[in-house]
Amino acid sequence: MRSSVLLILTLSTHAWGVPTLHPPRQALNATSTACATGVHMIVARASTEMPGQGIIGAVATQVQEMVPGSDSEAVDYPATLTDYLKSEASGVSAMTKLIQDYAVRCPESKMALMGYSQMGDPTHVPGQPQDVGNSTRAGIFPRMNTAACAGMAPITKSFCNDDDRFCDSGTSIPVHLAYVQGFGTQARDFVVARVTGNVAAKGNVTKRGW
Structure with missing residues (x-):
C-alpha cells in the first residue's frame, strides 16, 4: 500500500517567464492533511520565478480540471541563478521531503x-526514451549515468528543443521559455492518461522535460 509516483515532467533547464495558460489553482498547500482522490501534483517553478508554482502550474491546473479530486502544491526553494548549485540542491531536498x-x-x-x-x-542528454522535442545536444550539466534513469522512462517525459540555451547548450532563451505553450496540452494528456489508466489511448503521447 504505497503512493505511486506516476510521472516526472521536466521542462528544459533554467530561467522562465512564459505566460501561463490559466492561472495556477493551488488547491492544496503543503500543510493540508487532505488526500487527493485523483492525483496529487508536486510542482517546482523555474529559476527566478516568484514563489508558487510558476508557469508550469498551468499544466497542473489543466490536470485538475480533467481529473476530479486532484490537487497540487508548490516546492518552496530559492530558485536563484546566483549560487545555482545550492539553490538546486535545496529544491531537490524540499521536493524529496514533500x-x-x-x-x-x-x-x-x-x-x-x-x-x-x-x-x-x-x-x-539527447536520445533517451523519456525525451520529447527536437534537441540533438546535451545540456549544460549532461547526465553521465543515463542507465540510472532507465527504470523511470515509462513514467517520465523530458521536453527539450533545439537551441535551448540550457538543456540543448544552445543560444536561445525564447526557446527555453516556450515549453508550456508548445507542450502543455501534451503534458497534461500524459498525466491524465496514466492517472485514469487510459494509457492505451494516450500512452504514446510524449511528455516530460521542461
Whole structure:
C-alpha cells in the first residue's frame, strides 16, 4: 500500500517567464492533511520565478480540471541563478521531503511531479526514451549515468528543443521559455492518461522535460 509516483515532467533547464495558460489553482498547500482522490501534483517553478508554482502550474491546473479530486502544491526553494548549485540542491531536498511526507500521509493517493528549468532536467542528454522535442545536444550539466534513469522512462517525459540555451547548450532563451505553450496540452494528456489508466489511448503521447 504505497503512493505511486506516476510521472516526472521536466521542462528544459533554467530561467522562465512564459505566460501561463490559466492561472495556477493551488488547491492544496503543503500543510493540508487532505488526500487527493485523483492525483496529487508536486510542482517546482523555474529559476527566478516568484514563489508558487510558476508557469508550469498551468499544466497542473489543466490536470485538475480533467481529473476530479486532484490537487497540487508548490516546492518552496530559492530558485536563484546566483549560487545555482545550492539553490538546486535545496529544491531537490524540499521536493524529496514533500514526496516522502505525502506518501506517509496518503499512502493510497497517486502523485505526479512537475518541474521547469532548474527543477526540470538540466542534465538532459539527447536520445533517451523519456525525451520529447527536437534537441540533438546535451545540456549544460549532461547526465553521465543515463542507465540510472532507465527504470523511470515509462513514467517520465523530458521536453527539450533545439537551441535551448540550457538543456540543448544552445543560444536561445525564447526557446527555453516556450515549453508550456508548445507542450502543455501534451503534458497534461500524459498525466491524465496514466492517472485514469487510459494509457492505451494516450500512452504514446510524449511528455516530460521542461
